[in-house]
Amino acid sequence: MDKKLVTNVGQLVTPGGNEPVSGPEMNELSVTENRTVLIQDGLITELGNKGDFTDIREEEIEIIDAGGRPVLPGFVDPHTHFVFSGYRAKEFQMRLQGKSYEEIAKEGGGIASSVTSTRQASFPQLKKESRERLRSMVRFGVTTVEGKTGYGLDKKTELKQLKVMKDLNTETPLDIATTFLGAHSIPPEYSDSREEYVNFVTEEMTPIAAKQGAEFCDVFCDRGAFTVEESRRILTDGKEFGLTPKIHADEIAGTGGAELAGDVGAISADHLLKSSNEGLNSMKKRGVVAVLLPITAFSLKDDYARGKYMIDTGLSVSLATDFNPGSCFSESIPLLFSLATLYMEMTLEETITALTLNAAAAIDRADKIGSIEPGKQADLVILDAPDYKHLSYHIGVNSVARVIKRGETIWKKNRPQF
Numbered sequence: 001m002d003k004k005l006v007t008n009v010g011q012l013v014t015p016g017g018n019e020p021v022s023g024p025e026m027n028e029l030s031v032t033e034n035r036t037v038l039i040q041d042g043l044i045t046e047l048g049n050k051g052d053f054t055d056i057r058e059e060e061i062e063i064i065d066a067g068g069r070p071v072l073p074g075f076v077d078p079h080t081h082f083v084f085s086g087y088r089a090k091e092f093q094m095r096l097q098g099k100s101y102e103e104i105a106k107e108g109g110g111i112a113s114s115v116t117s118t119r120q121a122s123f124p125q126l127k128k129e130s131r132e133r134l135r136s137m138v139r140f141g142v143t144t145v146e147g148k149t150g151y152g153l154d155k156k157t158e159l160k161q162l163k164v165m166k167d168l169n170t171e172t173p174l175d176i177a178t179t180f181l182g183a184h185s186i187p188p189e190y191s192d193s194r195e196e197y198v199n200f201v202t203e204e205m206t207p208i209a210a211k212q213g214a215e216f217c218d219v220f221c222d223r224g225a226f227t228v229e230e231s232r233r234i235l236t237d238g239k240e241f242g243l244t245p246k247i248h249a250d251e252i253a254g255t256g257g258a259e260l261a262g263d264v265g266a267i268s269a270d271h272l273l274k275s276s277n278e279g280l281n282s283m284k285k286r287g288v289v290a291v292l293l294p295i296t297a298f299s300l301k302d303d304y305a306r307g308k309y310m311i312d313t314g315l316s317v318s319l320a321t322d323f324n325p326g327s328c329f330s331e332s333i334p335l336l337f338s339l340a341t342l343y344m345e346m347t348l349e350e351t352i353t354a355l356t357l358n359a360a361a362a363i364d365r366a367d368k369i370g371s372i373e374p375g376k377q378a379d380l381v382i383l384d385a386p387d388y389k390h391l392s393y394h395i396g397v398n399s400v401a402r403v404i405k406r407g408e409t410i411w412k413k414n415r416p417q418f
Helices: 023-027 089-096 101-106 111-120 123-138 155-171 194-211 228-240 257-264 277-286 294-300 307-312 333-342 348-355 357-361
Strands: 003-014 030-040 043-049 062-065 070-073 075-077 142-148 175-183 216-221 244-249 268-271 289-292 317-319 380-383 400-405 408-412
Touching (some): 023 307, 111 155, 123 155, 175 194, 194 228, 257 268, 289 307, 307 317, 317 348, 317 357
Parallel strands (some): 075 142, 244 268, 289 317
Antiparallel strands (some): 380 400
16 A cells, blocks of 8 residues: 655645636635645545644655645646647747738648648657657646647548557556547648538547547637537537537637537637637536637737636636647746736636646546545645745746656656755
């Protein structure tokens, strides 16, 4: 029996419960001082005060000293595209020169560029590159991550992406939620036949993706991508094969993606920069988690999603990086904290809830992770700061000292020898 005790916790900071929280509850974190956390076989078994559990003999337990610093739940990143090959730095420079994302796509850039590179990459190369990205995410405190396909748009490459995620879920300590995004874009070979590609996604790729262990079915429902009716068909078909609906909605234009998310009962709708009040209300009624991606808006110099409005109207709001090679080449949790609190008018407490419990709910894992409570996985982040408020106060700087996954330390900050 493996026992560990996290002692000398200056602040234990956590939301609570097994379901996403909304409205004012997002701001209600439990913050207690001088705490200890007892872990057994990777699960939290008991929370105590300083000096508790002294009856356990030292030879029976490993002591993890938090050094009087804050401890939070491991961060959950519920929207990424970390399995890809090839980079698009040239496109970023084109955007700096004034070209829009849509203009770049028309010139052969955008998703199509990443599709070409990912199709050409060997499986070992793609897996190696993806593993390195996970290592980078961990140092920012991420212990669970969602990954999407969508840079294949053919059976061979979509399955290659799924297998990379499946292997890394087994071979690394992180938990990886897998999403099939065959409807990310219309590939060049189907440019003259949208309906034929939608048929290909629903009739050929979706069944195989489900058999290969995908959990969710996603679609890019927006101007220049897939229409509401195409998206409805793709998501409804995915449900028939056991894939829970997710949706990229209303990023470029308000096309009705949020309304569709409510109609199909999606677990989450993501982006939502241009969503209507009616669409957001539809999501609220069906309990759809709003996953907001402020680094993408920052990178594209676009308006931010209305995070404060969504919280005030009772939506469950989550945050994610949207790490991808084009519109958001960043896995930075510190930047995410800064943008959410400085530019989206979210409180730090709301932001923490959005990156822990609500993020876990966006990938159907709120009963296992997302808070520090008995029975949940011992996924913890120890900060290199005297107070949890440094997450937003120390702007853009990584405040993570140690990352614990199922009770095991998977990353620890190295201090310079001076």
